[in-house]
Amino acid sequence: MKFGAHVSAAGGVFNAPVNAAKAGCECFQFFSRSPQGGPAPKLTPEIIAAFKTNCKKYKQTASYIHAPYFINFASALPRIKHGSVSIIRQELERGSALGVTAMMTHLGSAKDLGEAKGVAQTIAGLIEVLTGYTGSTELLLENSAGAGAIIGDTFDELGEILKAIKKKLPTAPIGICLDTCHAFASGYDWSDAKALATTLKDFDKHIGLEYLKLFHFNDSLTELNAQRDRHAHLGKGKIGATAFKLIVQHPKLKHLNAILETPTETGRVADLKLLKTARK
Ligand SMILES: [Zn+2]
Ligand SMILES: [Zn+2]
Numbered sequence: 001m002k003f004g005a006h007v008s009a010a011g012g013v014f015n016a017p018v019n020a021a022k023a024g025c026e027c028f029q030f031f032s033r034s035p036q037g038g039p040a041p042k043l044t045p046e047i048i049a050a051f052k053t054n055c056k057k058y059k060q061t062a063s064y065i066h067a068p069y070f071i072n073f074a075s076a077l078p079r080i081k082h083g084s085v086s087i088i089r090q091e092l093e094r095g096s097a098l099g100v101t102a103m104m105t106h107l108g109s110a111k112d113l114g115e116a117k118g119v120a121q122t123i124a125g126l127i128e129v130l131t132g133y134t135g136s137t138e139l140l141l142e143n144s145a146g147a148g149a150i151i152g153d154t155f156d157e158l159g160e161i162l163k164a165i166k167k168k169l170p171t172a173p174i175g176i177c178l179d180t181c182h183a184f185a186s187g188y189d190w191s192d193a194k195a196l197a198t199t200l201k202d203f204d205k206h207i208g209l210e211y212l213k214l215f216h217f218n219d220s221l222t223e224l225n226a227q228r229d230r231h232a233h234l235g236k237g238k239i240g241a242t243a244f245k246l247i248v249q250h251p252k253l254k255h256l257n258a259i260l261e262t263p264t265e266t267g268r269v270a271d272l273k274l275l276k277t278a279r280k
Helices: 013-020 045-057 078-098 113-128 155-168 180-185 192-204 241-249 265-279
Strands: 001-007 026-029 064-067 102-105 138-142 173-181 210-218 257-260
Touching: 001 265, 013 045, 013 192, 026 155, 026 257, 064 078, 078 102, 078 113, 102 173, 102 210, 113 155, 113 241, 138 155, 138 180, 138 210, 155 173, 155 192, 155 210, 173 180, 180 210, 180 241, 192 241, 257 265
Parallel strands: 001 026, 001 257, 026 064, 064 102, 102 138, 138 173, 173 210, 210 257
Antiparallel strands: none
């Protein structure tokens, strides 16, 4: 398992691998465009070359793009629905140009349409994103923290969405990014070996462990099943340090990477240290 964090790409995407190395990362995540919206900065051949050179020079083993925040495949507003499809496809193409490993997105909320319609529209939107896509950057669906009508908070629902896409597009490059805080907030426990085994068994049953491609490692400020998304530094929340050690050392999870989205840059130094010690 290689460890990294979400880092700044201010001034240009080629700065992200530099910032990652400075923070002690072995892999990293970044925004390729403003997470709040607006057009994406152009990727010129020079920018692409600088990004690739820096990834090598700063010994980054993998890179990941996080989609903007406003993505909602289940929106009743055509502008948001179509915008989500076109931006995720753009980000996959931009990721492929940069040689990025994968990009992850949240799916959105079905509060306007209701769950059944919202899930159906999400599946249709993701199929549209992936139809004709021949790039190398993999699309990862991130599990969410479960408040209200949010889509993708249960393994059940994520599995349903993934299977429907695979049925239509069997070779589509798609998998799951599993956020430990969001899962915990949605009732999936990690805190000891038994809880971890149960959670993995549940994931395997509904989704398939082979579709697990990346972890977001965040501890949780709120209790198990609190339905709230409040990230904490590793060992400083209700999940606890033991959980992260167990995940890092688990034989079936060793090949996966993990990205930190914990609150502060200074606190992440300790997070990375804990993970690197656990790996030894
Ligand atoms: Zn996350
Ligand atoms: Zn979160």
